[in-house]
Amino acid sequence: MSLFFTGLVFVLIWLAISGSYTVPNLLFGAVVAALSLGLIRHQIKRGDRAGIRPLATVSLALLFIKELALSAWTVAKLVVKPRMELKPGIFAYSLTVERDFEIALLANLITLTPGTLSVDVGEDRKTLYIHALDCRDVEATKRSIADGFERKIMEAFAR
Structure with a gap:
């Protein structure tokens, strides 16, 4: 996807989120999209399919x-x-995604989902530490993340 098309998608998303379809808001969205793409440009390879x-x-x-x-x-x-029967805790999740953008997106999706919070990324960038409100079945939570968010991120932002 070209940078222009990506920027256009960003602008359209901005217009939809803000709910204001005025020219100044459109221009503001274009500036924010350009700045956003400028921040991640090193992670977008030109000419790469x-x-x-x-x-x-x-x-x-x-x-x-x-x-x-x-x-x-x-x-x-x-x-x-x-009577809340919770077992809160922190567990280590082995990452399949590798790029900083993908790791950050996964961590944010987990944090935005009620009951879970991304706490830290390991120094090797292969482990994500997650706090969960209920850790009675950590393996099921790990499978849910791997089969859900992580798989969809890899599909959406393939190399």
Whole structure:
């Protein structure tokens, strides 16, 4: 995907999020998109066939919305119980994604999902430390991240 097209997508997303379709807002979105692309330009290889896959990116966004709703519902149910039977804790998650952008995106998606929080990335950039509200089944949580967010990120931002 070309930088121009990527910037155009950023501007359209900005317009949709802000809800204001005025010329000044359009120009502001274009400036923010240009600055954003300038910040990540070293991670975008020109002439490389890989890049952002629009349909896979939409699929990732839909997965996030689904996970957001499900985890919000789960946390709400846990909070209203008279006796909360939680086992909070921190666990290490072995990363499959390698690029800084992908690691940051995964960490942010996990943090934005209620009940989980990305705490730290290992110095080797191969481990993500995650705090979970309920660590009774850590392996299931790890599988959910690997089969969900991480797989969708790799599909959306393939090399």
